Amino acid sequence: xxxxxxxxxxxxxxxxxxxxxxxxPRPAAxxxxxxxxxxGPVVAVDGxxxxxxxxxxxxxxxxxGSGKTTLMRMLLGLLRPSDGAVELLGRQxxxxxxxxxxxxxAMIEGPAFHPHLSGxxxxxxxxxxxxxxxxxxxxxxxxxxxxxVGLADDADRRYRDYSLGMKQRLGLAVPLLVRRxxxxxxxxxxxxxxxxxxxxxxxxxxxxxxxxxxxVSSHLLSEIEASCSHVAVLQSGRLVAAGELxxxxxxxxxxxxVTTPDTARAVHALQGAGIDAEIDPVVDxxxxxxxxxxxxxxxxxxxxxxPDVVALLVRAGVAVHEVARPxxxxxxxxxxxxxxxx
Amino acid sequence: MTTTGSRSVGRPTAAxxxxxxxxxxRLTVPRLRTGVTLGLVALVPLMVAIGLASLDxxxxxxxxxxxxxxxxxxAFTLAVPVVLVAADAFAAERAHRTLDxxxxxxxxxxxxxxxxxxxxxxxxxxxxxxxxxxALVAGLLALELGPxxxxxxxxxxxxxxxxxxxxxxxxxxxxxxLSAASTRPAGVTAAGLVVAMASSMTVFLPEHVTPLLPAGxxxxxxxxxxxxxxxxxxLGWTTLRAGVYAVLGAGATVWLLxxxxx
Numbered sequence: 001x002x003x004x005x006x007x008x009x010x011x012x013x014x015x016x017x018x019x020x021x022x023x024x025p026r027p028a029a030x031x032x033x034x035x036x037x038x039x040g041p042v043v044a045v046d047g048x049x050x051x052x053x054x055x056x057x058x059x060x061x062x063x064x065g066s067g068k069t070t071l072m073r074m075l076l077g078l079l080r081p082s083d084g085a086v087e088l089l090g091r092q093x094x095x096x097x098x099x100x101x102x103x104x105x106a107m108i109e110g111p112a113f114h115p116h117l118s119g120x121x122x123x124x125x126x127x128x129x130x131x132x133x134x135x136x137x138x139x140x141x142x143x144x145x146x147x148x149v150g151l152a153d154d155a156d157r158r159y160r161d162y163s164l165g166m167k168q169r170l171g172l173a174v175p176l177l178v179r180r181x182x183x184x185x186x187x188x189x190x191x192x193x194x195x196x197x198x199x200x201x202x203x204x205x206x207x208x209x210x211x212x213x214x215x216v217s218s219h220l221l222s223e224i225e226a227s228c229s230h231v232a233v234l235q236s237g238r239l240v241a242a243g244e245l246x247x248x249x250x251x252x253x254x255x256x257x258v259t260t261p262d263t264a265r266a267v268h269a270l271q272g273a274g275i276d277a278e279i280d281p282v283v284d285x286x287x288x289x290x291x292x293x294x295x296x297x298x299x300x301x302x303x304x305x306x307p308d309v310v311a312l313l314v315r316a317g318v319a320v321h322e323v324a325r326p327x328x329x330x331x332x333x334x335x336x337x338x339x340x341x342x
Numbered sequence: 343m344t345t346t347g348s349r350s351v352g353r354p355t356a357a358x359x360x361x362x363x364x365x366x367x368r369l370t371v372p373r374l375r376t377g378v379t380l381g382l383v384a385l386v387p388l389m390v391a392i393g394l395a396s397l398d399x400x401x402x403x404x405x406x407x408x409x410x411x412x413x414x415x416x417a418f419t420l421a422v423p424v425v426l427v428a429a430d431a432f433a434a435e436r437a438h439r440t441l442d443x444x445x446x447x448x449x450x451x452x453x454x455x456x457x458x459x460x461x462x463x464x465x466x467x468x469x470x471x472x473x474x475x476x477a478l479v480a481g482l483l484a485l486e487l488g489p490x491x492x493x494x495x496x497x498x499x500x501x502x503x504x505x506x507x508x509x510x511x512x513x514x515x516x517x518x519x520l521s522a523a524s525t526r527p528a529g530v531t532a533a534g535l536v537v538a539m540a541s542s543m544t545v546f547l548p549e550h551v552t553p554l555l556p557a558g559x560x561x562x563x564x565x566x567x568x569x570x571x572x573x574x575x576x577l578g579w580t581t582l583r584a585g586v587y588a589v590l591g592a593g594a595t596v597w598l599l600x601x602x603x604x
Contacts, residue, residue, distance in 0.1 A: 078442060079603045098355050101448040112439035116373065128365035129447035131354045135361055174443065 028087070029054045029182050029213035030075055035084035037070050044070040046237040047084070052215060052230070057208050059224035059245070060217040062234035063338055068217045069109055071234065072184050075215070076106055089181055102131040105175020106184040111167045115160035119151055119170050122159055123177070132178045141177055149173045150199065164191035172203065183207055185216045189223055201227045225330040233337045240337050248333060250325075256300040256309055259322040263296045269316035275309070276301035359453060366457040367464055370427050376465060379423040380472050386419050387411040387477035395484045403488025404481030405495050409564045411477050412506055414541040417557035420469060424510045425534030426527075427465045428517040431458040432599075433527040451599050455592060458518065459511075466510035474503040489568075498567045505563070505577055512584025513538065513556040515591030522598045553579070556587060 030052040037045040045067040052058050062068050073079035074086055077097035086093040089100040113122040120142060127138045146155045149169040154162070162170065168191050175183045185204070189197045197220070204214050204227050218224050224231060225245070232242040241248060260266050263279045270277035280297035300309055306323050313320050370376065390410045394402045412420070435441040444454060478499055487495060517534045524530055540547065541557030552558040563580045566573030 073603075076446060078445060098448050098450060101446055102355055104446065106442075106446055108442060109439065112442055114369065114438060114440055116375075117369070121368070125365050125369060126443050126447070128361045129357050129444055129449050131357050131447065133357075135358065 027054045027090075028052060029056070029089060030215070031087040032071070032075070033085045033087075035071070035074060035086060036082050037067075037074060037079060038082045043237050045074065045081075045234075048234075048237075048239045050232055050239055050242055052213060052232075054213055055208070055211070056230045057204060057214045057216065057228045058230040058232060059228035060215060060232050060234065061221070061224060061334055062217075066234040066338075067237040068234055069186055070237075072106075072108055072186055072215065072217065076104065076108070076184060077101070078108070102178070103181040104184065105178065105180040105182075106186075107171040107174060107188060108184065108186045110187065110190060111171025113159045113167070113170060116158060118156045118158055119162065119166075120146065120155040122170065123155075123173055126174055127177050130178050145173045145176045148176055148203070165193060165196050168192055169196065169199075172200065176203070176207070179210060180207070180212050183212050183214045185214065187217055187219070189218055189220055197223060221330045221334055231330070233334065235338045241333075245330070249330065255302045255326070256306055257322075257324050257326050258298045258300060258309065258313065258320060259324075260296070260298060260313070260318055260320055262318050263298050265316065266298045266313055266318045269313060269318060270298070270300060270309070273312055275304055275312075355448070356450065356453065357447065359456065362449060362453060362457050363460050366461045370430075370461040371464055371468070375426065376423055376468075379426060380468060382419055382422060383469050383472045384476045386416045387473055388480050391477070391480035391484045394481075403486050404478060405488050405490060405498055405568060407481035407485060408474060408477035408499055408502055409561075409568060411473050412502055412564050413561040414544070414557045414559070415561075416473075417538045417541050417560065418535060420473060420506070420510065421513055421534060421538035421557070423465050423469045424462060424514040425517060425531055425538065427461050428514040428534060429521055429527040429530035431461065431518060432521040432595075433524040433530050436525045437527060451596055454599070455595060458595075459515065459592065462514035462518070463507070463511050466514060467507045469510055470503050470506035473506065474499050498572075501567060501577075502564060505581060508581050508584045509557065509560070512587040512591075515588040516556055518591045519594035519598055522595045523602075553583070556584070558583075 028051045030050075032048050032050045035045055035048040035050075036043070048067075048071060050071075060068050060071070070079060074081050075088060075093070077086070077088070077094035080094060088097065089103060091097070091100045093100075113119075114125070117125070123142045123145065124138065127133055127142050133141055143152070143155075146152045149172055151166060151169055151173065154166060159167065159170070168188070172185070172188055175185070183204075188200050188204075192200060201223065204216060208214050216224070216228065228245055230243065231245050231248060233240050257280065258266060267277050267279060277298055277300045280299045306325070310320055310323055387407055391407045394407060394410070410416075432441065435444070449457075478496070490498065513534065516537070517530055520530045520533055521527070537555065538557055541552070541555040541560070544552045544558070547555075559576055559580055563576035566576050
C-alpha cells in the first residue's frame with residue numbers, strides 16, 4: 001500500500017499516485033477481495049478490496065454503521081461473506097481459518113466474558129482453548145497478562161463487578177495471552193480513562209514491535225493518528241480510502257503555507273504575479289517568528305512550485321521565515337472522506 | 343499491491359480435548375446456581391421420606407423413597423439443574439458473546455459439542471446422584487429397609503442412578519438445538535421446564551403422547567425394579583428413548599451451528 005487508493009462512491013474507483021518512491025511489495029497479513037455482506041435488505045459491507053500489509057498497524061475508520069465490525073468479523077471467519085473472499089495469514093477464511101486462528105488475537109464488539117466468573121477464571125477459560133499454550137504454562141501466562149493490563153490486583157473479583165475500564169482491559173488481555181501474528185481490536189479504548197488509553201497505545205506498539213500486524217478500529221482519530229501506520233476508511237459499507245497514513249495525509253488539498261512578518265506585502269506580490277494567495281487567519285504563535293517580528297501565515301493555492309514562490313517573495317523584499325507544504329490532520333481527512341466538502 | 347503472505351503456519355491448531363473438557367466442567371459444576379438447584383433436588387426425597395414415614399406397608403421403605411422421588415411427578419424439580427446448563431450451553435454463551443472467544447481460539451464444532459455434552463452429563467449425573475443418595479440416607483433414617491436386603495436395595499438404587507442420569511442427559515440434549523438457535527437462555531429454560539412438567543400431567547394428554555415425552559412413563563420404569571423378578575421393559579424403553587433424543591439433539595445442534603454465523 002505504498003500508493004493511495006481513494007474511492008469515490010459516486011464516481012467509482014480512482015487512483016491518485018503519490019510522490020513516494022516505489023517500494024517493494026509487502027506480504028499481506030490479511031486480504032479481502034470483493035467482500036460483501038448483506039443482512040436482509042441492508043448492505044453492511046459492499047465490495048471491499050483491502051490489503052493489510054504484514055507488520056502494519058492499520059486503523060479502520062468510519063462513521064457508526066459503516067461496516068467496520070462486520071468487516072472485522074468476516075476477516076476472522078466469525079461471519080460468512082455474502083460474496084467475495086478473505087485471506088488471513090495466507091489461508092482462505094472461513095474454510096481454513098482453523099489453521100491460522102491460533103496466531104490471531106481479537107477483541108470484537110467490546111469485551112465478552114462470563115459475568116459470574118472472576119477476571120482470572122475468565123482468562124483461564126480462554127487460555128484453556130488456546131492451541132499455542134502448553135497446559136503447564138497457562139497459569140503463568142494468565143498472571144503475566146493480567147499484570148500487563150493492570151488487573152493483577154483485581155484478578156479474583158467477579159467480572160460483573162468490574163468497572164467499564166477494567167472490563168475493557170480484560171478484553172485487551174485476551175489477544176495478549178499468546179504471541180500473535182495478527183491482532184484485531186474493535187474500539188479498544190472504549191470506556192478507558194486517559195491513562196488507560198495511553199496503555200492501549202503502548203500495548204499496540206509493543207505487539208507491533210514484537211512482529212504482530214494490528215488492525216484497530218476507533219472513533220478516537222487522535223489515537224489512530226498516534227498509533228497507526230496505515231488507515232482504511234469505510235463509508236456506508238464501501239472502502240473510500242486505504243493506504244499509508246502519512247501518504248493519505250499528504251494527499252490533502254495541497255498548496256503552500258508561507259510564514260512571514262509581512263503578510264500584506266506577500267499577498268500583494270503573489271497576487272500581482274497571478275498566484276492565488278490569502279492571509280491565513282490563524283497566527284502560529286509557536287512558529288519561527290518567535291523572537292523576531294511577529295510572524296503570520298499566508299496560504300498559497302496549489303500550482304506554483306515552492307522555489308518559484310520563495311524567489312518571487314524575496315525579489316519583492318518579503319522576509320520569508322518558512323515555507324511548508326501542510327499535511328492534513330486525520331480528522332480533516334476523515335471528515336473530507338466521509339462527509340464530503342462542506 | 344501486496345503479495346500474499348503464504349508463510350507456512352505452524353501447528354498445533356487445537357487445544358487438547360481433556361483441557362477443554364476440564365474448562366467446561368469448571369464453568370458449569372462449581373457454580374453457585376448449580377449448587378442451589380441440586381439442593382432443590384435434594385428436597386424431593388427428603389419430603390417423600392417424611393411423607394412415607396406416616397404410612398404403613400411395603401411402600402414405607404428405603405427403595406420406595408427413591409422410586410417416588412424419580413417418578414414423573416418429580417420431573418420438574420429433577421430437570422431444573424440440567425435444563426439450566428443446557429440452556430446456558432450456547433444461548434448464554436452467545437448472549438455474553440463468549441462463544442466468539444471459543445470460535446476464535448479456535449474450538450471446532452465437534453469439540454464444542456463434546457464439551458457442552460460433558461457439562462450436561464456431569465450435572466445430570468450429579469442431580470441423579472443427589473436424589474439417589476438423599477433418598478437412601480433419608481430412607482434409612484426414617485423408614486424400614488423394606489422387602490429387599492440392603493445390598494439388593496443399594497444395587498437397585500445404583501441402577502436408578504445410572505438410568506436417571508441417562509434420562510436427564512436425554513432431556514438436556516433435546517434442549518441443546520434450542521440453545522444453539524437462541525440468544526435467550528431464559529426462553530430455552532422455560533421450554534425445558536414446560537416439557538418436563540408436561541410429563542407429570544398425563545391425564546390431560548393423549549395416551550400415545552406420554553411415552554414420547556422425555557419424562558414420560560418414569561413411574562412405570564422405576565417401579566419395575568420393585569418387582570421380583572425385575573421388569574426391565576420400561577427401563578429399557580425409556581433408556582432407548584433418552585438415547586434417541588440425545589442423538590437427535592446432537593445432530594440438530596451440529597446442523598444448526600454449522601449453518602449460522604458464530
